[in-house]
Amino acid sequence: LVSGTNVVAGNGRMLVIAVGPKSVSGKIRMAVYGDGEDEEASPLFVKLDHMVEDVFKAGLAAAVFCFVAMVSIGIILPGFTKGWDQVPYIYLLEYLLTAITVLAVAVPEGLPLAVNLALAFSSRKMMSENNLVKHLDACETMGSATTICSDKTGTLTANRMSVRGLWMCGHEMAPHRGMTLGARVNERLPEKICNLLAHLIAVNTMDESRLEVNSDSGVTDFKGNPTECAMLQLCKDMGHDYVQLREGTRGRALASIEAGRPFMFSSSRKMMSWAVPLPKGGFRLYAKGAVEILCARCDYYLTDRGDQAPLTEAKRSELSEKVLDKFASEAWRTIGVAFRDLPTISDAKSAEWEVVNDAVLNTDGSAAFAAETKLTLLGVLGIADPLRPEVPAAIEKCFRAGIDVRMVTGDNLETAIAIAKNCGILRDEDFHYVSKEEGAAGAKAGAAKAGAAVSKVGATLTAVAETATSAGSGDVRADGAPAGRRGARGAWVPKPMRAMEGKDFRLRVHRKLDDGSLKLDENGKPEFVQEEFDRVWPYLRVLARSSPEDKLTLAHGLNRSLVYADKERVAQLRAEGITVFPDRQVVAMTGDGTNDAPALKRADVGFAMGISGTQIAKDACDIVLLDDNFASIVSAAKWGRNIYASVCKFLQFQLTVNIVAVSLAIVGSVVFQQSPIAAVQMLWVNLIMDSLASLALSTEPPAEKLLERPPVNRSTSLVTRQMWFNMLGQAVYQLSVTLFILFHGPEVFGVPDGNYIHEVPTAHYTILFNAFVMMTLVNEINCRKLDGEFNVFEGVCSNFWFVGVLVSTLCLQVIVVQFGREALKCVVGGLTAEQWLFCICVGLFGLVWQQILNFGVRLVARPVGRRKAGYNGGSLKFQSRTGNGYRIYSRSVPFSSSSSRSAHGRMSLRAATSPDLFQGLHLDGARAVGSPSFDGARQSNKSAGAAMGSKVRFST
Numbered sequence: 001l002v003s004g005t006n007v008v009a010g011n012g013r014m015l016v017i018a019v020g021p022k023s024v025s026g027k028i029r030m031a032v033y034g035d036g037e038d039e040e041a042s043p044l045f046v047k048l049d050h051m052v053e054d055v056f057k058a059g060l061a062a063a064v065f066c067f068v069a070m071v072s073i074g075i076i077l078p079g080f081t082k083g084w085d086q087v088p089y090i091y092l093l094e095y096l097l098t099a100i101t102v103l104a105v106a107v108p109e110g111l112p113l114a115v116n117l118a119l120a121f122s123s124r125k126m127m128s129e130n131n132l133v134k135h136l137d138a139c140e141t142m143g144s145a146t147t148i149c150s151d152k153t154g155t156l157t158a159n160r161m162s163v164r165g166l167w168m169c170g171h172e173m174a175p176h177r178g179m180t181l182g183a184r185v186n187e188r189l190p191e192k193i194c195n196l197l198a199h200l201i202a203v204n205t206m207d208e209s210r211l212e213v214n215s216d217s218g219v220t221d222f223k224g225n226p227t228e229c230a231m232l233q234l235c236k237d238m239g240h241d242y243v244q245l246r247e248g249t250r251g252r253a254l255a256s257i258e259a260g261r262p263f264m265f266s267s268s269r270k271m272m273s274w275a276v277p278l279p280k281g282g283f284r285l286y287a288k289g290a291v292e293i294l295c296a297r298c299d300y301y302l303t304d305r306g307d308q309a310p311l312t313e314a315k316r317s318e319l320s321e322k323v324l325d326k327f328a329s330e331a332w333r334t335i336g337v338a339f340r341d342l343p344t345i346s347d348a349k350s351a352e353w354e355v356v357n358d359a360v361l362n363t364d365g366s367a368a369f370a371a372e373t374k375l376t377l378l379g380v381l382g383i384a385d386p387l388r389p390e391v392p393a394a395i396e397k398c399f400r401a402g403i404d405v406r407m408v409t410g411d412n413l414e415t416a417i418a419i420a421k422n423c424g425i426l427r428d429e430d431f432h433y434v435s436k437e438e439g440a441a442g443a444k445a446g447a448a449k450a451g452a453a454v455s456k457v458g459a460t461l462t463a464v465a466e467t468a469t470s471a472g473s474g475d476v477r478a479d480g481a482p483a484g485r486r487g488a489r490g491a492w493v494p495k496p497m498r499a500m501e502g503k504d505f506r507l508r509v510h511r512k513l514d515d516g517s518l519k520l521d522e523n524g525k526p527e528f529v530q531e532e533f534d535r536v537w538p539y540l541r542v543l544a545r546s547s548p549e550d551k552l553t554l555a556h557g558l559n560r561s562l563v564y565a566d567k568e569r570v571a572q573l574r575a576e577g578i579t580v581f582p583d584r585q586v587v588a589m590t591g592d593g594t595n596d597a598p599a600l601k602r603a604d605v606g607f608a609m610g611i612s613g614t615q616i617a618k619d620a621c622d623i624v625l626l627d628d629n630f631a632s633i634v635s636a637a638k639w640g641r642n643i644y645a646s647v648c649k650f651l652q653f654q655l656t657v658n659i660v661a662v663s664l665a666i667v668g669s670v671v672f673q674q675s676p677i678a679a680v681q682m683l684w685v686n687l688i689m690d691s692l693a694s695l696a697l698s699t700e701p702p703a704e705k706l707l708e709r710p711p712v713n714r715s716t717s718l719v720t721r722q723m724w725f726n727m728l729g730q731a732v733y734q735l736s737v738t739l740f741i742l743f744h745g746p747e748v749f750g751v752p753d754g755n756y757i758h759e760v761p762t763a764h765y766t767i768l769f770n771a772f773v774m775m776t777l778v779n780e781i782n783c784r785k786l787d788g789e790f791n792v793f794e795g796v797c798s799n800f801w802f803v804g805v806l807v808s809t810l811c812l813q814v815i816v817v818q819f820g821r822e823a824l825k826c827v828v829g830g831l832t833a834e835q836w837l838f839c840i841c842v843g844l845f846g847l848v849w850q851q852i853l854n855f856g857v858r859l860v861a862r863p864v865g866r867r868k869a870g871y872n873g874g875s876l877k878f879q880s881r882t883g884n885g886y887r888i889y890s891r892s893v894p895f896s897s898s899s900s901r902s903a904h905g906r907m908s909l910r911a912a913t914s915p916d917l918f919q920g921l922h923l924d925g926a927r928a929v930g931s932p933s934f935d936g937a938r939q940s941n942k943s944a945g946a947a948m949g950s951k952v953r954f955s956t
Contacts, residue, residue: 042141043586043714044644048115051651051718052108055658059106062662066669067099074673094674101679102665106658110690114650115643118698122639125701129635130626132610138622142605143640144711145403145588146581149554149603152409152416153226154612154628155590156423157385160222161230164332165382167323169193169304182237192306194238197378200337201235202245203252204274204286211236227335230383231288251276251283251348261285261348263372267547268364269293273372275342275353282343285371291324291380292412294336297360297368301377308376323380328414331422332382338375345371387423394631395424402581402710403637408543408551416544417499426499426541429577431492499542502550509533509553533557538578548595555603558585583713588633590625591617607633634707642702644712645786649697652723653783654690657776659731661685664738664772672755676742678825681769684816685776688809693780696805700784701798722788722857729853730782730846734775737842741768749835763827767835770817774843777809782846788854792847 020026074095079087119140123133133139153159163181166173173184186194209224211232222229235242247253251260252274261283265272271289278284287294295316300308309315327334345352356367398405405425409416420426500508510526511519518526537558543550563569564582573580589603592613597620600606608621609628618624625632661682665675677685719727745764746753754764784802785792796802818830831839 042137043144043712044115044140044647045137046714047718048111048647052111055655056107059103059658059662062106062666063099063103066102066665066675067095069666070095070098070669070673073670091673095669097679098665098669098675101675101682102662105661105665105682105686108651108654108658108690110654110686110694111647111650113690114694114698115647117694118643118646121699122643126623126636126639129639130610130629130632131636131639132624132626133622134624135622138605139636139640140643141586141640142588142623142636143638143642143644144586144714145605145637145640146583146585146711147404147406147558148398148588148633149406149408149551149558149590150630150633151590151592151609152407152411152419153385154592154609155625155630156387156391156407156419158388159226159385159612159628161226161333161383161385163230163234163381164384165327165330166234166379167319167382168197168379169302171304172323180237182234182239185234186238189304190306193302193304195240196302196339197337198235198238198240198242199245199249200286200288200339200378201231202240202242203249203276204272204288204337205232205242211242226385227333227383231335231381234381249276259348261353263369265289268362268366269368269372270363271372275345275348275371277348278341278343281346282341283345283348285340285342285375287338287340287372287375288335290412291334291336293363294338294375295319295377297373298336298338298375298377300375302379311377319380325414327380327382328412329418330382330384331415331418332384333411333415335381335383337378337381339378340371340375342371387419388629388631390629390631392422392424394634397634397707398637399424399427401637401707406541406543406554408546408554410546411544413499413501413542413544416542417494420499420542426494430494430498430541432495434491434493494542495539497536497539499544500540501544502546505536505540505543505546505550506553508536509557528553528557530557530560534561534563537561538563538573538580548591548593548599551589551591551596551599552602555587555589555599558587559602559604561585581711581713583715586711586714588637590630590633591621592628593617596620605636607636638702638704638707641706641711642700645702645706646698646700648718648720648723648786649700649783650694651718652726652786653693653697653780655719656727656730656734656779656783657685659727660734660738660772660776663731663735664742667739668742676738676754676765676768677772678761678765678769680823681825684824685773688773688776692805692809696780696799696802697783699799699801701795703795720786723786725788725853725857726782726850729856730775730779730849733846733849734772734779737775738768738772741771749838761822761825761827763831763835765825766817766827766831767839769826770813770831770836771839771842773813774839775846777806777813778843778846779850780806782850788857790851790854792850 018026071092074091075087075089116136119136122139123136126133126139150156164174166181166185168185169189171188173181173188175181176184179187185197205228206225209222209228209232211229212221212223213219214221220233222233232242235245250256259277261275263269263271263273263275269289270293271287273285273287275283275285287297295311298311301311301315303309324334353369353371355370357370357373358367360368360373362368395405407416407420407425409419411419417426506518506526509529509532511529513519521527533553534557537554543554561584563573564580564584570580570582586605587603588605588607589599590607590609591597591600592609594614594616596608597614597616600608600617600620600622605623606621608617608624610618610624610626611628613621613624613628623636661677664677665682668674668676675682741748741764742755745751745767749763749767751763751767754762754768781796782792784796785794816824817826820826821828
């Protein structure tokens with residue numbers, strides 16, 4: 001027992017072998033709640049730290065320059081020319097105040113406010129989309145995620161189990177024409193055998209697993225273990241009340257439970273048993289568990305006459321090929337049920353229950369209980385957990401967004417592969433064709449040589465070939481994937497290392513001793529080898545029969561991997577169709593159990609299940625999935641990317657203001673020994689771009705197109721090329737307008753020159769200040785877009801915060817200009833209507849100027865000499881009696897068969913004909929792609945294929 005386990009029934013003696021941090025639960029809690037190693041800051045915060053430091057240095061340099069320039073021209077120079085007694089030292093204070101103001105404007109002190117507003121706003125919105133954020137920075141980190149390692153049950157699937165298929169007493173049954181499976185069982189099998197199955201289900205399930213009818217909807221809700229609930233539903237469909245069966249069975253009813261002997265489920269045994277006394281003496285042991293474990297312990301099976309027949313090797317093979325493989329191909333979880341009568345045991349407390357059978361071992365190498373051997377197989381249940389309907393689309397979004405999705409499950413490999421294929425984790429390019437002979441060789445060679453997936457399914461290919469209905473190999477779709485039909489000569493299986501079991505994974509990524517066992521480190525844990533892990537993870541899509549330690553290994557290894565830095569390896573993987581993200585991996589991990597807590601803690605973003613998760617898992621995670629749904633993870637990724645985009649929008653806006661304000665201050669300090677924009681006015685501008693603009697731009701809702709681009713690299717600059725164009729382009733325009741007003745405003749507007757009036761505010765400088773603010777406000781609209789979109793108003797009405805802040809700021813600016821007077825250095829009486837019209841017009845022209853900038857960026861970014869995609873190469877796909885395959889060609893110069901750059905593909909052919917076919921495809925295929933006369937080349941290739949009885953398909 002693990003410390004913290006609740007004992008709900010029975011009695012016994014307990015030997016405590018570890019307490020506190022030495023216990024299993026204690027170690028997990030130490031990993032979750034202990035200090036541990038320092039956590040790395042999120043990619044965004046690392047970038048912001050560097051940017052703020054650079055901006056501060058630039059602002060400090062500008063402030064020092066302004067102060068030195070004003071002191072030199074306003075004090076030192078007059079001191080030498082007019083005498084030091086004539087120097088206006090009183091201006092020194094104004095110079096210092098102006099320099100400090102320049103520094104205050106230059107430093108983006110509003111950036112932390114913008115980041116925290118974006119995080120807080122996003123976390124609140126994510127709550128409505130079933131993401132409870134515990135650590136705010138996890139929101140942004142999820143936006144940078146490159147890999148999601150997801151559980152299967154309850155996350156990808158609905159966790160609503162149902163028994164969809166049943167093999168029992170030699171009969172295979174399934175629901176048919178509106179008839180439930182329970183009704184089919186009653187129809188096909190004798191009553192005695194049906195009662196035996198019902199008793200087995202009722203007795204050998206936990207009290208916590210129960211069926212409850214929802215009083216509002218009338219739907220039966222599952223409470224407790226979903227697999228057991230599915231079995232109880234089958235019992236109910238057979239017309240039995242499992243509660244009455246439990247209470248009517250001595251040794252299982254609560255009143256007489258001490259008369260029974262339970263063997264609770266354990267991960268080492270992968271089964272559960274419960275022995276109850278028989279009326280005539282002795283005990284009957286009911287067992288259920290993983291079918292491969294249970295069948296290995298069965299010596300007999302029950303016939304439809306109720307007799308016990310030997311479970312011979314031939315019968316085992318038939319069961320595996322015709323039942324187990326079929327159930328697994330349907331993505332059904334296979335559960336075996338069996339029983340055994342023990343007439344020699346008379347007491348539930350007898351020492352005979354503790355006797356072990358050294359010839360039968362558990363998965364951890366320990367000896368099995370003798371009572372759980374020599375069983376009689378009653379049947380095999382195929383339990384389906386349907387995919388959540390929204391999961392395939394969510395996974396497709398992840399792939400489009402450059403996020404790899406990996407399934408980590410405790411289910412068997414075949415079921416995991418079927419689920420992964422159905423939901424899109426395993427795609428067509430992850431499969432290859434394996435002939436019957438290759439499959440048999442793979443089964444013999446094992447995972448080390450042919451890959452775990454080939455090894456597992458290789459033994460079943462013979463059965464596939466014998467049961468196939470077609471004589472050919474099955475059609476090949478236009479994309480090269482199987483058309484859904486297995487052929488008589490083989491089958492489509494995952495490529496090596498795309499899918500593997502936990503035990504194979506552990507052997508690959510840990511250091512081994514000469515005897516094949518794992519080498520342990522000083523802490524008694526297997527010694528992890530990063531180099532070996534890097535050979536596996538780029539291919540890995542499905543990890544079946546995994547343990548919580550495998551999750552921790554995945555999170556640790558992916559985060560530390562530097563495969564992206566090995567250019568040669570990256571090129572090799574790219575040739576195999578695998579793209580490696582060009583930076584360190586950012587890992588998201590899901591988990592629900594206590595044992596998953598260390599992996600959730602180690603991952604960059606840990607997701608715990610809100611419904612099925614334990615408290616320790618929720619404490620260790622960063623985000624709690626309130627609905628246990630994978631689609632909610634994709635929503636978190638979208639909001640995370642929106643945070644990054646919001647910060648970039650704010651930076652684009654603020655840095656533009658910084659450039660203009662600081663440049664204007666430098667020009668004014670050099671030419672007129674004063675800033676054209678007064679210190680109090682700069683502070684007002686600072687308020688606009690810090691507090692109000694951060695609120696407006698940080699509350700922008702996410703757009704779906706955020707999931708149509710890859711994650712941002714850790715090393716990528718926050719300021720993109722488009723942002724530089726926007727900032728510098730808008731700064732040039734705003735500086736041009738403000739400098740025009742500064743030097744020519746008095747003549748154009750007919751107002752006194754403010755450059756030589758220091759005593760009172762002037763209309764000249766008020767116009768300049770107002771025009772600058774109007775251009776800044778309009779540029780706030782432009783800054784809503786980062787990628788040069790022409791429609792900058794798209795979606796503006798959906799963000800009432802932005803509209804409210806913009807209107808409020810405009811109203812406040814009107815009040816400041818018209819009624820600010822001396823306090824805000826504005827002319828008494830404010831500006832006239834004509835002057836306001838000018839300021840508004842130059843502000844609105846910023847929208848037109850932004851379109852000009854966008855057009856200019858497109859002209860600069862347009863590639864030179866782009867070739868048509870159709871001339872770059874093509875592919876040839878074929879099907880023949882000797883096998884299937886495809887050939888891909890690409891060339892550096894169009895229409896030149898001598899300049900072929902690459903030719904690669906996949907084939908599965910007989911050795912006797914492979915060389916000839918390869919040669920024919922290589923010569924004719926190259927001309928087919930490169931020749932301007934494509935129809936003629938197509939005909940020549942058809943002839944080459946027809947000579948071998950082939951179907952050949954071309955695509956370019």
